[in-house]
Amino acid sequence: MASSTFLSASSLFATKHYLLLIPPQASAKGYTNNNLRVSNSPSFVLRTKNSTHLQGFVAMQEKDASTLGDDLKIKIPHVLSVAGSDSGAGAGIQADLKACAARRVYCSTVITSVTAQNTVGVQGVSNVPEDFVAEQLKSVLSDMQVDVVKTGMLPSVGIINILCKTLREFPVQALVVDPVMVSTSGDVLAGPSILSVFREVLFPMADIITPNLKEASALLDGVQLETVDDLRCAARLLYDMGPKNVLVKGGDLPDSSDAVDIFFNGDNFYELRSPRVKTQNTHGTGCSLASCIAAELAKGYPMVSAVKQVAKRFVETALDYSKDIFIGNGPQGPFDHLLRLKRHSQDCHRLQAFNSSDLLLYAVTDSEMNKKWGRSITDAVKAAIEGGATIVQLREKDAETQDFLESAKACLKICRSHGVPLLINDRIDIALACDADGVHVGQSDMPARVARTLLGPEKIVGVSCKTPEQTRQAWVDGADYIGCGGVYPTNTKENNITVGLDGLKTVCMASTLPVVAIGGIGVSNARTVMEIGVPNLKGVAVVSALFDGECVLTETRKLHAMLSESNIDGYTQKLII
Template identity: 70%
Template sequence: MASVSAPSAALAPHRPSASAALLFPCPYSSPRVSPSPTAQPRRLAVAARAMPWPHVLTVAGSDSGAGAGIQADIKASAALGAYCSSVITAVTAQNTVGVQARGPCCTGGVRWGAAQVKTGMLPSAGIVKVLCENLRKFPVKALVVDPVMVSTSGDTLSGPSTLATFREELFPMADIVTPNVKEASKLLGDVSLQTISDMRSAAESIYKLGPKHVLVKGGDMPDSTDAIDVFFDGNEFIELRGLRIKTRNTHGTGCTLASCIAAELAKGATMLHAVEVAKKFVESALYHSKDLVIGNGPQGPFDHLFSLKSPLRKMGSLHKFNPDDLFLYAVTDSGMNKKWGRSIKDAVKAAIEGGATIVQLREKDTETREFLEAAKACVEICRSSGVPLLINDRIDVALACNADGVHVGQSDMPAWEVRELLGPGKIIGVSCKTPAQAEQAWKDGADYIGSGGVFPTTTKANNPTLGFEGLRAVCSASKLPVVAIGGINTGNAGSVMELGLPNLKGVAVVSALFDRECVATETRSLRSILMNACSRS
């Protein structure tokens, strides 16, 4: 890419002034309603009035190369279904080689209402102070602070003069601060950060400066085959481990991650879920862009809008996947429900009443139309009880009913293709019998694996039995949480949980619940057996 120079007027420093309000008009005034509602389809007109759109305001620098900064923020927010407005704090001239020039703009007079605000490059202590004044005057719903200091190309974007203002004024207001390892080190007086344990200590020290959460990002961690970030909420450290994509196109990963967090928060996600979706989004975008050639420099931009190639995709589920949801996993079977004269919907209702923590509709013999109708009814029941609903194999049905996710087997669509179709927010489970399959499921972006048959079963034909030893091997090798499946019932479920296997979060059952007269009673007794077993092991 040729070197791009920024217009010199834009590089001249400005003092904050009231006229900035004109430069950055408040984007929150009511949209004009079409004077002729009959001219547009009724459903669209109703939606436009009823839905407050998720909104991110980015306060960051412009990157003329458009891979990072404001440009990344707008693309990332749009990709995740949020509207993004912007306050430009600096103009930079950058390309795939590095930063050629930079200069500050102003942030004065901007009213951001109650948006989720994401901050990026804040080039001077003066601008950080103006920002903090505004934040105190106009409280926001959430504040995501990406303390941009040095670009990945090694160029300084915000000098040491801003450090104290970051630490003392901005961080205490933040809901999350997302430094990379180099920034975390600078913020803590150039401490050396070489290991995950160093990242944990850094997260804890930065947390003490006042933000509600800290994410220390490990994209630039040397010698790591995985991309590991450390999340800290003041109580618990969570290691977020993703696949490290081999690509030169990593310019703008940090800006993108922070904007995605803000976009997910705007959509109503909790902080940890927002961070998890954001990380998956960056991983998917890098994967899709790994061979992209833009410019000749060592660090290229990536394609934020890769998902446009997958028009089927929905906006993602707000149901954050919690591995503990695998505890009592109810899997339906159309034959069994027919035999006992109940509908899929009534079977699911009863399982939830009895304490099922996740439900999968596995309807191998149900006609598509009937399956979809039942799935839509089950989505409603599950949503109102806070229980995630997954669909076995049928990605089309999962998309049509907006289920929380899908469970696939080794002969179904590969999990990475499912992820392409469903997007980063949905839950994906994969059946795995071997450590190699478990490793592949993780690489493909799955959230959990189901492993079995632990015992002989009649529910699934030609299904070799793994036994406890096979289950142990898969659990020990898995980087994902595991649910055991296959021939599990009230008589043997306790012995499975008492194994105390690493990553084993629960048991999945079919006939033990649904090939019985009273689903709710069976579910209740299985639940108490599992709870007792867990308290013993």
């Protein structure tokens, strides 16, 4: 087999340097070639030692593994979906394949049942014989390095028992169980006979179960679930059945303008709330959400981050993106996982992965301050997050590239484990190389438009703006948010023009994007800033108030308490303890 490769966006970027193809494990092993360094991100990022900006990136599609030494073979994150086929391809195996593809994870399939299904409902169901499900399971699991198994429609007790037995024989890193019972159209996909084997055999093996309202109710002997408090009680009761985590999905919660899910990990409840998208195209949301969780777990991300940071947002974004597409004449249309059907050109629509409530307490690190107080950047980030920072930006103006990359990777691990996004100031190359959540650029840095092109649609791009014109340009360029300041004078930026509260208000009013205020803000004035009365001012970005002191944790907690008291509305994902 010949190895085949392709250059991604080569026409745009491959102008100055030759591009080198090296698998990610090479960089994990510190591989270097001449003066090129390679990242371990899914794209293959190359930058030259002497330049400050990315020159190009490449992606390797296939590689003839037999030509590589064992240490250089590429291990692709792999989800096995054990589920039913939906002929309409909105839900089931077909949804799982598309969701995993969208999350760039390999997905193999074991089909448990074949349904004749469309946007009207389920017209027929033919279960696959149990021993043939067993044969499929063995084929895949005995050969293919599966990381995570995700289950959907498991239509019989026999099939569930076979699955559990096979998983004991071929253990995997995680098991995601979507206990599918009834389709959105109300048709039964697995009858009540499976309830006890779900509860007693499968759930205790699961890392997470993701029942919807009806399924949670059936599993709890028909208890009525009508409010968010009911979801919370249900999550606890289901947790007691043995899974490590529970996500009760409230997509069908009556009278709710938000789509609210409750996540419980045994210690904390998380209320995951997003605006309810007005659309009929919701067929397959549950399957896709569970697949997306499985995909992120297969990549190695922690559960809370997979659920809150990625899966919930992915479904919300895909629903919003496909709210007007028209496939089929029935009431339950499928949505478009790959966000392509409505796309007219590469740039006209993009994935909105950004949640503006993350701007509430925006911690910006400063290498000088960390040096002054004798703490590492990772200690600073950890303390800020524990104190309540909702987003972190690494602003390391003087750091050596290699040191910065190593710190960024370490900080990213901390941020991911807490579900807090990590942005990099200015250095697009570092953001790409460590797969950070995005970048923040100033007016004289890499233009936001170029940053967006390099980072792709899923990453966050923020831009510093002082004027309405700059905010309009940021929006045109595809930014997600605006940082406006300095609101007050500050030591961290010399010769920076202060815009004051009036300037901040003017920028907010001109901006269609959410805004975070920056510059000289701390406990003494944060409330005054937040109370200027503009709805798109979503938070404050702080350097000195958090990091220019003995205890980052205490300072962050103080500011967090103050901001939580101010009445900030909008999209919130609250941690309820």
